[in-house]
Amino acid sequence: MITLNRDAPETLYQQLFNYFKEQILSGAMKAGKRLPASRALADELDISRTSVVNAYDALESAGLIVSRERRGLFVVDKLPILYAEWMLSDGDFIPAAASHVSESQEFPSLISLSVGSLPVDFMPVEAMRRALNAVLDRDAGAALGYEPTEGYKPLRRAIADQLHSRGMNVKADEVLVTGGCQQAIDLAVQSLVPPNGILLTTDPTYIGLIDIARTRNLELITIPWSDQGIDLAGLETLIQERRPHLFYLMTTFLNPTGAVLSMQQRRHLLTLAATYQLPILEDGVYDGFDYEDAGLPSLRALDESGLVLYASGFSKTVVPGTRIGYLISSPQLYSRISRVKQAADVCTPGLNQRAMTELLRSGQLNAHLEVVRHACKHRRDALLAALQRYASGTWTWTTPMGGLYIWVEIPSNGPTAVELLQKAADLGVDFAIGASFSPNANWPYHLRLNFSSYAPPVLEEGIRRLWTAWLAC
Amino acid sequence: MITLNRDAPETLYQQLFNYFKEQILSGAMKAGKRLPASRALADELDISRTSVVNAYDALESAGLIVSRERRGLFVVDKLPILYAEWMLSDGDFIPAAASHVSESQEFPSLISLSVGSLPVDFMPVEAMRRALNAVLDRDAGAALGYEPTEGYKPLRRAIADQLHSRGMNVKADEVLVTGGCQQAIDLAVQSLVPPNGILLTTDPTYIGLIDIARTRNLELITIPWSDQGIDLAGLETLIQERRPHLFYLMTTFLNPTGAVLSMQQRRHLLTLAATYQLPILEDGVYDGFDYEDAGLPSLRALDESGLVLYASGFSKTVVPGTRIGYLISSPQLYSRISRVKQAADVCTPGLNQRAMTELLRSGQLNAHLEVVRHACKHRRDALLAALQRYASGTWTWTTPMGGLYIWVEIPSNGPTAVELLQKAADLGVDFAIGASFSPNANWPYHLRLNFSSYAPPVLEEGIRRLWTAWLAC
Missing domain, CATH: 3.40.640.10 (Type I PLP-dependent aspartate aminotransferase-like (Major domain))
Incomplete structure (x- = not known):
C-alpha cells in the first residue's frame, strides 16, 4: 500500500521513487516483478501520470528497474554493483551471489585513497x-x-x-x-x-x-x-x-x-x-x-x-x-x-x-545523487570502523557529515605524512598529504583519505596496510 | 568500374568515398540502389575490408547511404538538405523536389551574414x-x-x-x-x-x-x-x-x-x-x-x-x-x-x-569536412556572384580560397560600415563591421560577410538587401 504525503517537502515523484527503492532493496519486490502501468497507478493514487513516469525514470536510471519493449517495467534480475557492494555488509539484504563475491575478493595491489573524486562506477x-x-x-x-x-x-x-x-x-x-x-x-x-x-x-x-x-x-x-x-x-x-x-x-x-x-x-x-x-x-x-x-x-x-x-x-x-x-x-x-x-x-x-x-x-x-550518497555514507562508516579497529587511541580523525574525505591526524612524535606515504606506497596504499592543502605547508601530520572509491572490505584492507606502514616507519 | 590509386595522397577509403559520392551526387547511382557487400568489394578491389567499411561509414555519416538491418546499405531516398541546397543551382543534378523548393522559397526576415561559425544544419x-x-x-x-x-x-x-x-x-x-x-x-x-x-x-x-x-x-x-x-x-x-x-x-x-x-x-x-x-x-x-x-x-x-x-x-x-x-x-x-x-x-x-x-x-x-567544404565553396561562389551582379565597379572584395568570410570594402565617400549596418538591419540583413577586427578601430569602410549560413538564393537576396540599403544611405 503506497501512501503519499502532499504536504511533505519531497515531491510526489520522489516519494514514489523512495517507496519503490525501499521495496526493491528490502526484497519485498523481487527480481522480475512487474511494476504497475503508469496510467493505472496514477489513477489509483490520484496523481499525475508525469509523477509516476518521473519516478519510474529515476528507478531505471538508478539501475533498479528495466524496461522491456511493449511489455512494461520490471525489477532488474541483478541489482547494480553499487547496491551489491554496500549491501554486502548492511546485513539486512544479501543477494544470493554476494557472499560468493566477498569470499573470492582479491584486493587491488594499490588501494588509492588519495583521489579527489567519486569512482567511475558511480557515474550515471x-x-x-x-x-x-x-x-x-x-x-x-x-x-x-x-x-x-x-x-x-x-x-x-x-x-x-x-x-x-x-x-x-x-x-x-x-x-x-x-x-x-x-x-x-x-x-x-x-x-x-x-x-x-x-x-x-x-x-x-x-x-x-x-x-x-x-x-x-x-x-x-x-x-x-x-x-x-x-x-x-x-x-x-x-x-x-x-x-x-x-x-x-x-x-x-x-x-x-x-x-x-x-x-x-x-x-x-x-x-x-x-x-x-x-x-x-x-x-x-x-x-x-x-x-x-x-x-x-x-x-x-x-x-x-x-x-x-x-x-x-x-x-x-x-x-x-x-x-x-x-x-x-x-x-x-x-x-x-x-x-x-x-x-x-x-x-x-x-x-x-x-x-x-x-x-x-x-x-x-537527484535520484542518482541519492543513490550515490547512500553508498558513500556506507563507505564512510566502513572507513571509520576500520580506523577505530586499528588506530583507536593513537590516531585521531574527523567524522564528516558529507563530502568524500576523512581528515586523519597521526602523532607528531612519529613519522610525518610524507615519510608515511613512502612506506604506505610500498605496502599498497596511498593518501593525500595534509600539507598539499596549505599554502604554508602546514599539517605535516595530517592525511586526507577518500572513502568513496572502494567497497567496505577493500577500505578495511587499505587501513590495515596503512596502519602496518605506520608501525613500520 | 572503380579505379584506386595506391600512390595517391588520399587513402584508399577516401578514394572509395569520393567515388561513391560522385556516383550518388551525379545520379549514376539512384535512390534505393544497393551498395556491394563490403567483403565482396574488398575482394574484387584487393583491398582490406576495413577500407571499404570506413568508406561506407563516411558515406552513411554524410547522409548519402542508409543501412537497412540485415539487408545491407542503400542510397538514401532523399538526399540530405545540405546537398539539395547547393545542387539547386549546380545545374548538373536537380532532384525532383528541388525546383519546387526553389519556387516556394520564403526568405528569412533577417538574413544574418554576421555570425562567426558554420550553420547548425552542417553539424554531423x-x-x-x-x-x-x-x-x-x-x-x-x-x-x-x-x-x-x-x-x-x-x-x-x-x-x-x-x-x-x-x-x-x-x-x-x-x-x-x-x-x-x-x-x-x-x-x-x-x-x-x-x-x-x-x-x-x-x-x-x-x-x-x-x-x-x-x-x-x-x-x-x-x-x-x-x-x-x-x-x-x-x-x-x-x-x-x-x-x-x-x-x-x-x-x-x-x-x-x-x-x-x-x-x-x-x-x-x-x-x-x-x-x-x-x-x-x-x-x-x-x-x-x-x-x-x-x-x-x-x-x-x-x-x-x-x-x-x-x-x-x-x-x-x-x-x-x-x-x-x-x-x-x-x-x-x-x-x-x-x-x-x-x-x-x-x-x-x-x-x-x-x-x-x-x-x-x-x-x-574528415569525410564530413569534405562535404562541408564542398557546400561552403558553392555558397562562396554564390555570394561572389551576387556581389558581382549588384556592386561590381563600386564595392571591392576578396575572393577567399578557404574559410568562411568575404571582406568587402565600400567607397569612403559614402556611408561608413556602422552607418550602413543601421539601414541594412532595417531592410533585413546584417554583417560584421570591419572595425571590430582592429584594436585601433581601423577599417571603417569594411564589412565581413559569412557566406556559409544560407543556400545560394538566400545569399543573393541578402546582397540585394545590402545593396539597396547602401543606395538608400
Whole structure:
C-alpha cells in the first residue's frame, strides 16, 4: 500500500521513487516483478501520470528497474554493483551471489585513497546516454553549435530552481555556466583580484585555489580553520592590516577536512564582510552531498549585503567528466565576469549543458545523487570502523557529515605524512598529504583519505596496510 | 568500374568515398540502389575490408547511404538538405523536389551574414551520436570521469597524426587538449605574456584575441596586413622598438579577410622571429578548410627555431559545440602551460574528447569536412556572384580560397560600415563591421560577410538587401 504525503517537502515523484527503492532493496519486490502501468497507478493514487513516469525514470536510471519493449517495467534480475557492494555488509539484504563475491575478493595491489573524486562506477552512464540521445533527437545540429557565453538558458533556469530549493534566492540571469566549479572559481578570482592582488583563504583550503593563486601570481594569505572553526578575531585583524581583495572559502564539507562552518560563524563572517566591504567567494561544491542533514544555509542564502559570490557544479558529486559548473554573482559583476569567460573559452560545450539540463529537469540527477550518497555514507562508516579497529587511541580523525574525505591526524612524535606515504606506497596504499592543502605547508601530520572509491572490505584492507606502514616507519 | 590509386595522397577509403559520392551526387547511382557487400568489394578491389567499411561509414555519416538491418546499405531516398541546397543551382543534378523548393522559397526576415561559425544544419549529428554511444558502450563510467589535464591520450595521438599529414612533425606529448581554439590561445598568451606585457598582432586580427588582450590587461600593438601582406620592414622596427613578448597571427584564411600569408613572407617572418627570439603563436583554426588547395605549410611546419606555438581546433570547421581545441607547444613550455590549464578548468570534458577521437580515427570527421567544404565553396561562389551582379565597379572584395568570410570594402565617400549596418538591419540583413577586427578601430569602410549560413538564393537576396540599403544611405 503506497501512501503519499502532499504536504511533505519531497515531491510526489520522489516519494514514489523512495517507496519503490525501499521495496526493491528490502526484497519485498523481487527480481522480475512487474511494476504497475503508469496510467493505472496514477489513477489509483490520484496523481499525475508525469509523477509516476518521473519516478519510474529515476528507478531505471538508478539501475533498479528495466524496461522491456511493449511489455512494461520490471525489477532488474541483478541489482547494480553499487547496491551489491554496500549491501554486502548492511546485513539486512544479501543477494544470493554476494557472499560468493566477498569470499573470492582479491584486493587491488594499490588501494588509492588519495583521489579527489567519486569512482567511475558511480557515474550515471545510462541516464547520461538517454539524455544525450534525447537532446540530439530534439535539437539536432543546434546541440552541437555555439551556446551563449552565459550558458544555455534552460540550464541557467534549472540551476536557479535547484538553488531556490536550498533557500537561495537566485535568478536565472545571475547564473553563469562554467567549465566545472574550478573555472567558476578562477573566473571570479580573475574578475575581482587585480594582478599582484591579495587573495585570502582558510588554512587548510581547496588545493585548486592554491593552483589558481600560483598561476595568477597572486599573494595568498590565510586564516587558520581548526576544530573550533575559523579564528574570526584573527580574521578581522588580518582584513584590517592587509585589505585582501577577496575571501575564498568552502563553507560546507571543506575539502580536505570535511568541516562545516557553524551557523554562528556564518553570521559573524557576513557581518565582517559587510563592515569591511570584503567580497566573499563561497565554494558550495559539496552542498547537498550530505549524509545526516548536516547542511546549513549557504552564506549566499544568508547574505543581505550582495557581497557573496557562490561557485558550485556537478563535478564532485555526480558527473566530473561533463565539466558543468556555475558561478552565481551579482547584476553589478555579471557582465564583467562574462567577458572573462568569453575570452577564456567562448562558452561551455552546449551538448553537455543540454544533457545536464535533461538530467536535472527529469529528476534523474537527484535520484542518482541519492543513490550515490547512500553508498558513500556506507563507505564512510566502513572507513571509520576500520580506523577505530586499528588506530583507536593513537590516531585521531574527523567524522564528516558529507563530502568524500576523512581528515586523519597521526602523532607528531612519529613519522610525518610524507615519510608515511613512502612506506604506505610500498605496502599498497596511498593518501593525500595534509600539507598539499596549505599554502604554508602546514599539517605535516595530517592525511586526507577518500572513502568513496572502494567497497567496505577493500577500505578495511587499505587501513590495515596503512596502519602496518605506520608501525613500520 | 572503380579505379584506386595506391600512390595517391588520399587513402584508399577516401578514394572509395569520393567515388561513391560522385556516383550518388551525379545520379549514376539512384535512390534505393544497393551498395556491394563490403567483403565482396574488398575482394574484387584487393583491398582490406576495413577500407571499404570506413568508406561506407563516411558515406552513411554524410547522409548519402542508409543501412537497412540485415539487408545491407542503400542510397538514401532523399538526399540530405545540405546537398539539395547547393545542387539547386549546380545545374548538373536537380532532384525532383528541388525546383519546387526553389519556387516556394520564403526568405528569412533577417538574413544574418554576421555570425562567426558554420550553420547548425552542417553539424554531423548522426556521426556524433554514434561516436557518443560507442564511447559509452566501451568506456562506461570512465567516459564521465576526470581526464588528465593534458588531454585524453588517444586524442592527443590522433591530433598528432592529423598534423603529421599536414607536414608538421608533432609528438603526442606536445599536444595539449583545450576548450576550443580560444582557450588554446588564451593559455598560450597567459603563459608567455606577463601582466602588463606587450602582445603583438596583425591589423585586422581575430576578434577573440582582442578580447583576451583587454581581459588580461595587456598592451596590444599591431602591424598592418594589407593586400600586399604584412609590412615586414615595419614589423622589424616595431620588434626592435617595443620588444613584444609574443606575436599572434592567423596565417591561413585570416578571419576576417580570408587572406593567406605568402610562402615568402612565412620564411621572412621565421627569420625575424629567430633573430629577435620572438615567440610566435600561430592560429591554424582554418588550416585545411580549403576550397582550391591554396593552403601552405604552417609556420610550425617550416620552423626550425622552436619558437612557434600552434593553436587550432575543431570548432570553426566542424563541431563548435564540443569545444575541442588544442595547443602545440614545445617540451620547454609544455608543463608551464599545463599548469595554467589545470588552474583554469582542470581538464576538457572527457566524453567530448573520446567522441572526437572516434570521429577522427574512423575518418568520419574528415569525410564530413569534405562535404562541408564542398557546400561552403558553392555558397562562396554564390555570394561572389551576387556581389558581382549588384556592386561590381563600386564595392571591392576578396575572393577567399578557404574559410568562411568575404571582406568587402565600400567607397569612403559614402556611408561608413556602422552607418550602413543601421539601414541594412532595417531592410533585413546584417554583417560584421570591419572595425571590430582592429584594436585601433581601423577599417571603417569594411564589412565581413559569412557566406556559409544560407543556400545560394538566400545569399543573393541578402546582397540585394545590402545593396539597396547602401543606395538608400
